[in-house]
Amino acid sequence: MKKHILPAFKLTLFSILLLAIIYPFVVWSMARLAPNNGKGKVLTYNGVKHYTNIGQSFTDDKYFWSRPSAVDYNAAGSGGSNKGPSNDEYLATVHTRIDNFLIHNPGVKKSDIPVDLITASGSGLDPNFSIQAAKVQVERIAKIRNLEANKLFHLIEQNIEKPLWGIFGPEKINVLKLNIELDKMSQ
Incomplete structure (x- = not known):
């Protein structure tokens, strides 16, 4: 012993x-x-400090909507819903998000909605979304802000973040940075 x-x-x-x-x-x-x-990555705009590496809630029609969050964008408690695609409650949540998106974006077909606009990320705090997620919202924002759609497409192109070292991960857009640039453009 x-x-x-x-x-x-x-x-x-x-x-x-x-x-x-x-x-x-x-x-x-x-x-x-x-x-x-x-x-964290801090960005100050209009005297307000924002963390660009933590998802923020944007649901106003004049902005690009952010990716949904399973934790209401609370950085103190990140996590996904842990519900699979066969869970009825999860499916109802996703269908509600689809219906809400279609109401606010009447020119968009259901099949054109990118998955990252209707499903939360694993952490619930993803600050980025796909390029397609930005482009599908252009018509709504252009109409509300009285901007030409081409200007918004150009803004999207300017805010694309390339993969790490050009090979790791997809191209993406930080929603907070894009919406701040959108506000600057509209001033």
Whole structure:
């Protein structure tokens, strides 16, 4: 028995030292090297501080709508709905989102709605959506803001974020940045 207790005690102390002290210190140190010392990507507009790496709620018709959130955009508790496509409650939520989108975008066909406008991301805090998600909303925004659709398409093209190193991930658009640029354009 003594033969096993001492190695187990040493392993426990080593694990505590490694996982509770060294590893957190290394991660914290790396975060301090990141932009804004690891406190997120901050953008100030009209005196208000916004975090561009956390999803924001945009539901007003004069803006590009953001991706739905399963956690009401609460960064303190990220998470998905954890409901699959066979769950009746989840299907009802998605159909409600589709119906709402079609009411506010009457020129759009149901089959043209990108999935990222009707489903939440795994974290519920995705600040980005697809290029198609932006383009499908142009007609509504152009009409409300009395802008030419071509200007909005150009704005979308200017705000496309390329994949990391050109290969990792899809092209995407940050909804907050796009809507701030939209407000600047309309002023």
